[in-house]
Amino acid sequence: MNERSGIFEGSDPFVIARRWLEDARAAEPSDPDAAALASVDENGMPNVRVVLIRGFEDDAFVFYTNYRSAKSQELEGAGKAAFVIHWKSLARQIRVRGTVARASAAQSDAYFRGRPLESRIGAWASQQSRVLESRALLAEEVERLSAELGSEPPRPEHWGGFRLTPAEIEFWSAGEFRLHDRFRWTRSGPQAPWSVVRLWP
Template structure:
């Protein structure tokens, strides 16, 4: 059980909501999901907007949660990569039916294409590494056979230990808002949102109506 300020009032956050660090709570929820979700407990719905302000959302695998953000990897030249580059912002949601919980995150996005990206790329299977080179993600494709032919060509060119493509790497969502939601009887759900104006600021917690 932990005590935190909720507005101007001290409240006790207990059970699955207890904690003084929202990243640690998120990690705990993800560990719970890994025990109960049948597939991809780390799947997130990632939302961005295009140049006209029209939203885009797609499923992406979250690589890790650290004390400075939520990490995922992709092709920088993909639709999501270009939209993130243009706005520097994104939102995501993790939803687990088995737990009847979800986490929503909104914030700025920082490109991470250094040592961490190299290490993660190297840890992937060879076929996945070669696939990252071959796929012009989000762009028109003539046929699947054309894609497979390109994979074969890349395999010949890059060999058994390809380096990380310069157009592929990581993004880290640095949240300004994290909401924890848990299902309640009669649709009277529990919702707590943690907000801060900048990463160096203290979190403020608010209980929301269901």
């Protein structure tokens, strides 16, 4: 094998990723699930922004957003995405690349129901990524929709989850004098077995 031990040990990269997230929950002062999510537009121009990876599941990573946002156009246009999480306090990073598709309505509904009311109203109010004339207009929209939707707003159709199904997951941990450890897991499809290699730092 590749002398994987300690924090790299295991036969399933999703299990390792969850373990690292738990380590980060104990060590990071805020948003241990914040990832820089990369996409590419129709001209091949890359784009990147932070989102929260809310689901570290058995076969996918899940995040939530506005389906009319710039990122959603790019994600759905290409069908592929990548993200990186850097845990500074642990001196570790995880890189993920793969295909991306909308989560089921049921999964998005369940997540939406668990959000604070203000965030649920915000999902209705925000035309994410469009030009906003003034902050006041946003406040007006929030007020109008709060009155209209009441205390149990349903999930708007334009808001929900994406599932990123990885073809590749890389675990990186800082070593002394930049002699870092890197392990790259790959597989040819969602049901295929994983293989793992050690990479030069």
